Amino acid sequence: MADEKIYMIPVNDAFSVDCECAFCYLENNFEKQCLEIVLGESVMEVDSRVETNKKGFCSRHFHMLLEQKNKLPYGLMLETHLYEIKTNFEKILSSHFISSNSQKKEGFLKRILNNKTSKENLLKDLLKFFENTNSQCVICERINARMKNYFDVFFFMWKTKKDFQQKVLSSKGFCLYHLCDLLKFSQNHLHSRDLDHFVEKICKIELDAISRLYQNICEFNKQFDYRNANNVIPHEVRNSLINAIEKLGKYK
Numbered sequence: 001m002a003d004e005k006i007y008m009i010p011v012n013d014a015f016s017v018d019c020e021c022a023f024c025y026l027e028n029n030f031e032k033q034c035l036e037i038v039l040g041e042s043v044m045e046v047d048s049r050v051e052t053n054k055k056g057f058c059s060r061h062f063h064m065l066l067e068q069k070n071k072l073p074y075g076l077m078l079e080t081h082l083y084e085i086k087t088n089f090e091k092i093l094s095s096h097f098i099s100s101n102s103q104k105k106e107g108f109l110k111r112i113l114n115n116k117t118s119k120e121n122l123l124k125d126l127l128k129f130f131e132n133t134n135s136q137c138v139i140c141e142r143i144n145a146r147m148k149n150y151f152d153v154f155f156f157m158w159k160t161k162k163d164f165q166q167k168v169l170s171s172k173g174f175c176l177y178h179l180c181d182l183l184k185f186s187q188n189h190l191h192s193r194d195l196d197h198f199v200e201k202i203c204k205i206e207l208d209a210i211s212r213l214y215q216n217i218c219e220f221n222k223q224f225d226y227r228n229a230n231n232v233i234p235h236e237v238r239n240s241l242i243n244a245i246e247k248l249g250k251y252k
């Protein structure tokens, strides 16, 4: 594409990759970048450090960060994140603690658990706090924002560049998660006949891709029959399990 702008390059390149979903490819790459950046920021950038300490990560990203080389920044991040959780947890408990002797903490929980109204309020506050803590992830938030941006670029290029349209239509389609996102966002970017044309074309390549995978999986299973023991297994049949997984489920 001659008049390609810099922000178009990653999206355009992703559709040149031979894979089951170009958006998974983009998301995977951006996730890798985020993992490296977050550990660097946790030492360098004050604002990001405050955000990370407050929000933390989802289970997937806590584990992926653990696999990174830098253990000290991760340890420091966990130290402050745990301190933040501990402090807020204590604050909630203390706010429900009405006692003449604030030192006597054993008495406080017992008193709360004996009082129906305060027990309900305490539970409400605890659930709100922990549900909020569990739902936040700095990396997921960054990925979601970036993916939204990639979808915007996708539709801009779809509308303005015929060669990009061709590239998309000769791709293997999308994983079912990104297909859903794509169809959902298409309503914001395309209208009437353009929208109909888009949905029809995208569904066609998607159904072709699913049919191809189905055939390959059938062939794969047939190879276990002793009568086929000496058959040469084609590459795409050999890889059919992983390809089917990539099509059915987003990488996470």
Ligand SMILES: [Zn+2]
Pocket: 021, 022, 023, 024, 025, 174, 175, 176, 177, 178, 179, 250, 251
């Ligand atoms: Zn995908």
Ligand SMILES: [Zn+2]
Pocket: 057, 058, 059, 060, 061, 137, 138, 139, 140, 141
């Ligand atoms: Zn996450």
